[in-house]
Amino acid sequence: MNQEVSIEQLFSVFDESAVLLGHALSITYLEALGETAENLFHGYVMQEELNDVDEKRLQKLYDNVNLERYSYSKELIRKSYQLAILKGMKEHVQPNHQMTPDSIGIFISYLMRKSNGSKRTFTLLDPAVGTGNLVMTVLNEFDEMVEAHGIDLDDVLLKLAYAGANLLQHPITLHNQDALEPLLIDPVDVVVCDLPIGYYPNDVRAAAYRLKADNGHSYAHHLFIEQSLNHIKPGGQLFFIIPNGLFESAEAKKLQSFLTEEAYIEGVIQLPESLFKNKQAAKSILMMRKKAPGVKKPKEVLLASMPSLTDKKAIANIMQKIDRWFSAQQKG
Ligand code: SAM
Numbered sequence: 001m002n003q004e005v006s007i008e009q010l011f012s013v014f015d016e017s018a019v020l021l022g023h024a025l026s027i028t029y030l031e032a033l034g035e036t037a038e039n040l041f042h043g044y045v046m047q048e049e050l051n052d053v054d055e056k057r058l059q060k061l062y063d064n065v066n067l068e069r070y071s072y073s074k075e076l077i078r079k080s081y082q083l084a085i086l087k088g089m090k091e092h093v094q095p096n097h098q099m100t101p102d103s104i105g106i107f108i109s110y111l112m113r114k115s116n117g118s119k120r121t122f123t124l125l126d127p128a129v130g131t132g133n134l135v136m137t138v139l140n141e142f143d144e145m146v147e148a149h150g151i152d153l154d155d156v157l158l159k160l161a162y163a164g165a166n167l168l169q170h171p172i173t174l175h176n177q178d179a180l181e182p183l184l185i186d187p188v189d190v191v192v193c194d195l196p197i198g199y200y201p202n203d204v205r206a207a208a209y210r211l212k213a214d215n216g217h218s219y220a221h222h223l224f225i226e227q228s229l230n231h232i233k234p235g236g237q238l239f240f241i242i243p244n245g246l247f248e249s250a251e252a253k254k255l256q257s258f259l260t261e262e263a264y265i266e267g268v269i270q271l272p273e274s275l276f277k278n279k280q281a282a283k284s285i286l287m288m289r290k291k292a293p294g295v296k297k298p299k300e301v302l303l304a305s306m307p308s309l310t311d312k313k314a315i316a317n318i319m320q321k322i323d324r325w326f327s328a329q330q331k332g
Contacts, residue, residue: 005065005072010080013040013065017058018084021047024054030088030156037081037163040067067167074140074168078102078133081164085131097154099130100194100241101275103309104285105137108192108239111287112138114326115237115266122189124148125231127179127224128196132161132172134241138192139170148172149188151179180205180223183231191228194241195221211258213251221246222255229262234292238263242286244270263288264295267302267325274308298329 014036022032025047039045043066045058067077085099116122122145126135129150139146150172152158158176165172175185180200199217200206206218211226213219221242228238247256259265267287276282287302289295302325307314 005070005076007076007079007083010065010072010076011083013061014080014084015087017061018088020054020058021050024050028088028156029091030085030160033081033084033088034156034159034163036084037160037167040065041163041166043068074143077167078136078140078164081167082133085133085160096196096198097130097157100134100137102133102137103275104194104241104271105134106141107271107306108134108285109138109141111239111267111285111322112190112192112237113141114322115287115289116190121145121147123186124190124192125150125185125188125228126192127151127183127228127231128193129161129174130154130157130194132164132174134192134194135161135172136164136168136170139172140168149175149185151175151177151183153178178202178205180209180220180227183227185231187231187233187236189233189236191232191236191238191240193224193228193239195224197221197243211251211255219249219251222251225255226258229290232290234290235295236290238286238288238290240286240288241271241283244282244284246284246286259288261291263290264297265301266298266329267304269302269322270305272306272308300325 014033017036017039018029018032021035022029025032035047039058040062043062045055082102089099124146129135129152132150135148135150139148148170150161155176158174162174198220200220200223201217203217206212206223209218209223209226211218211222225240232238246252265288269285271283271285273279273282302322304318304321306318309315
């Protein structure tokens with residue numbers, strides 16, 4: 001049975017429930033949202049500490065949108081959940097832990113589809129999965145064709161990813177650990193990652209990486225790139241969301257020579273500034289392929305700058321340029 005429900009209506013169920021649970025259990029909005037998503041998945045109120053009035057109110061809310069009975073689209077669920085996460089992040093979240101906007105995930109899925117050619121199933125890793133919004137956006141585009149792994153240190157964000165994956169019925173294995181420690185994950189076909197930017201505090205662990213800094217703390221984002229290359233199959237594809245100044249920092253020379261040995265940089269696409277707080281916070285997508293016998297160096301690196309998403313004509317021009325680049329690569 002299908003029931004018409006809007007993103008706003010489903011958002012208000014997430015929101016009302018998270019506010020109520022937050023007050024009743026003295027937890028943050030984001031923690032309460034994770035609990036809410038679990039309740040919605042199971043179809044009943046799981047928190048035994050609630051009084052009868054609150055429990056009945058929540059149960060009524062959940063019954064109205066019964067996710068099991070009505071077949072809502074995965075994008076409707078993801079978008080409503082995303083809105084609620086955004087609200088929670090305004091309350092309290094570290095700048096480096098921000099959720100990846102879905103427009104970026106949709107664009108990466110497009111690049112992935114173009115470069116994957118006819119390959120219909122693949123394994124995917126996001127070593128800084130956070131709330132899971134980036135990976136779920138990609139999984140919604142590819143649906144059952146992907147077996148995914150996500151890693152994150154932040155247990156509140158990982159709970160949101162776990163509860164979200166259940167709601168969307170995506171097969172993703174989540175690991176609550178430091179992604180720069182050894183990983184028990186088989187090499188994957190594709191890595192996507194909105195890199196955490198900044199220093200990695202664990203110098204002892206950083207010493208295991210070729211991209212460790214010669215003095216002081218190393219850049220976490222450089223180590224994440226190296227770790228991703230350690231966990232991808234030869235010929236596998238990597239899509240990183242990077243700061244625009246990645247190749248201009250003090251450690252950039254070492255990063256560049258490491259990448260020249262290990263991978264082919266296929267493209268650097270600047271994202272529209274309007275997606276970020278300011279010019280300094282603006283980011284790009286770095287598209288790479290791990291070297292392997294038979295994998296050719298791209299004839300030229302795809303360099304593009306995405307215009308504002310509201311400028312339809314400029315977007316169409318850039319997409320044509322990107323399509324032409326992919327066609328030229330495929331012609332060999
Ligand atoms: N793509 C994510 C999403 O849509 O929610 C957002 C990723 S956010 C920009 C970066 C993430 O890296 C944060 O969730 C943070 O907790 C995680 N992180 C930072 N250092 C980490 C580490 N050493 N190991 C694992 N995760 C880490």
